[in-house]
Amino acid sequence: MTTLTGHQIEGARLLALRAMLKLEMKGIPRSRAPSAYSMLKKMGYKGTRAEVLAQLDAKRNEILNLT
Numbered sequence: 001m002t003t004l005t006g007h008q009i010e011g012a013r014l015l016a017l018r019a020m021l022k023l024e025m026k027g028i029p030r031s032r033a034p035s036a037y038s039m040l041k042k043m044g045y046k047g048t049r050a051e052v053l054a055q056l057d058a059k060r061n062e063i064l065n066l067t
Contacts, residue, residue, distance in 0.1 A: 011063045018056040025049050 004012055020036035029035065037049055045052045060066075 014056060014059060014063070018053065018060060021049060021053055021056065025053065 017036045017040055020030060021040065024030070024036055037052065040052050040056070045055055047055070
């Protein structure tokens with residue numbers, strides 16, 4: 001079992017939101033809860049769903065050091 005601490009928690013949250021956003025873009029919404037897109041917009045991401053996904057991909061690469 002892996003325990004996440006500190007900045008790892010935020011990174012894991014962003015990865016989960018990225019996966020949720022990809023599903024929303026394919027037409028599979030999250031039921032009875034705010035969409036991943038609306039949660040990401042509240043976090044400061046701007047643009048269309050595709051643009052926000054591109055921003056998350058860049059952030060993911062930064063977190064995982066995939067340059």
